[in-house]
Amino acid sequence: xxxxxxxxxxxxxxxxxxxxxxxxxxxxxxxxxxxxxxxxxxxxxxxxxxxxxxxxxxxxxxxxxxxxxxxxxxxxxxxxxxxxxxxxxxxxxxxxxxxxxxxxxxxxxxxxxxxxxxxxxxxxxxxxxxxxxxxxxxxxxxxxxxxxxxxxxxxxxxxxxxxxxxxxxxxxxxxxxxxxxxxxxxxxxxxxxxxxxxxxxxxxxxxxxxxxxxxxxxxxxxxxxxxxxxxxxxxxxxxxxxxxxxxxxxxxxxxxxxxxxxxxxxxxxxxxxxxxxxxxxxxxxxxxxxxxxxxxxxxxxxxxxxxxxxxxxxxxxxxxxxxxxxxxxxxxxxxxxxxxxx
Numbered sequence: 001x002x003x004x005x006x007x008x009x010x011x012x013x014x015x016x017x018x019x020x021x022x023x024x025x026x027x028x029x030x031x032x033x034x035x036x037x038x039x040x041x042x043x044x045x046x047x048x049x050x051x052x053x054x055x056x057x058x059x060x061x062x063x064x065x066x067x068x069x070x071x072x073x074x075x076x077x078x079x080x081x082x083x084x085x086x087x088x089x090x091x092x093x094x095x096x097x098x099x100x101x102x103x104x105x106x107x108x109x110x111x112x113x114x115x116x117x118x119x120x121x122x123x124x125x126x127x128x129x130x131x132x133x134x135x136x137x138x139x140x141x142x143x144x145x146x147x148x149x150x151x152x153x154x155x156x157x158x159x160x161x162x163x164x165x166x167x168x169x170x171x172x173x174x175x176x177x178x179x180x181x182x183x184x185x186x187x188x189x190x191x192x193x194x195x196x197x198x199x200x201x202x203x204x205x206x207x208x209x210x211x212x213x214x215x216x217x218x219x220x221x222x223x224x225x226x227x228x229x230x231x232x233x234x235x236x237x238x239x240x241x242x243x244x245x246x247x248x249x250x251x252x253x254x255x256x257x258x259x260x261x262x263x264x265x266x267x268x269x270x271x272x273x274x275x276x277x278x279x280x281x282x283x284x285x286x287x288x289x290x291x292x293x294x295x296x297x298x299x300x301x302x303x304x305x306x307x308x309x310x311x312x313x314x315x316x317x318x319x320x321x322x323x324x325x326x327x328x329x330x331x332x333x334x335x336x337x338x339x340x341x342x
Contacts, residue, residue: 010058017079024071026171042070109287118269138255139272142316162207169214196232207247211342213254
């Protein structure tokens with residue numbers, strides 16, 4: 001006799017909820033060791049706190065409520081959303097196949113929208129560089145930095161089997177705490193020499209892709225990482241004979257503001273610009289109209305109305321990406337961003 005298993009609902013924070021929580025955490029704790037302290041005071045594990053902040057897996061509502069109360073906040077319905085539905089295994093399998101196909105079709109089309117300059121410079125640099133390369137991705141907040149990082153990561157050879165690690169700096173911290181966070185994440189001693197050696201050891205067996213977001217929040221963080229870690233990594237990889245089949249070691253330095261590269265070790269892919277109306281009109285006519293016809297059975301007139309609405313409401317790229325996804329009944333965060341590895 002078979003039994004139908006019902007999935008337990010899980011919840012993750014919305015962008016608004018995450019921003020609300022991290023701001024309160026920064027004000028209340030203000031140190032890089034806030035996870036342990038917050039976990040203890042909220043009666044949760046450090047891993048659960050990380051899970052909530054990373055938004056990779058769902059937790060129950062009471063967990064979110066405990067964290068919010070711990071920093072003096074009231075959890076509201078706008079702060080979180082459900083990511084699982086209760087269906088039978090058979091229904092879930094069918095839904096997953098259909099939805100995955102639609103999402104992959106959608107993502108493939110979305111790769112042709114904007115960020116053309118950044119992708120061109122990255123492709124060219126990737127073809128000209130040796131084993132190691134560092135790239136600066138920056139623009140105003142909400143300009144789709146994370147989408148672009150993961151889009152470019154997909155162009156790196158052997159990316160599907162790569163060692164990938166994102167480091168997100170949520171608030172200001174001293175350099176020693178930054179080393180400690182990295183050491184804990186990649187399981188090595190918290191000093192530049194050990195970090196460089198650990199990354200090098202990974203590179204000897206697979207491609208390595210790293211992203212560090214908002215490193216400007218670390219005192220002398222970017223300069224120190226490039227000089228004390230990245231130069232050592234370059235020296236170590238240079239001791240090997242390079243071939244075109246060698247694994248890559250790629251670093252993305254991601255900024256939610258624009259700034260100049262402090263070193264010739266860091267290739268500036270040019271600041272991200274907003275979506276121009278003409279670009280949205282071109283992409284809408286070439287790609288979105290077909291998607292709306294295939295996924296929602298829209299008529300040509302309905303597709304044109306949808307494209308016109310997206311153009312009229314275009315303000316910042318991330319909001320426009322969300323609206324484009326919504327027009328195809330796809331959720332940007334649960335269907336697109338949740339698959340990101342960086």
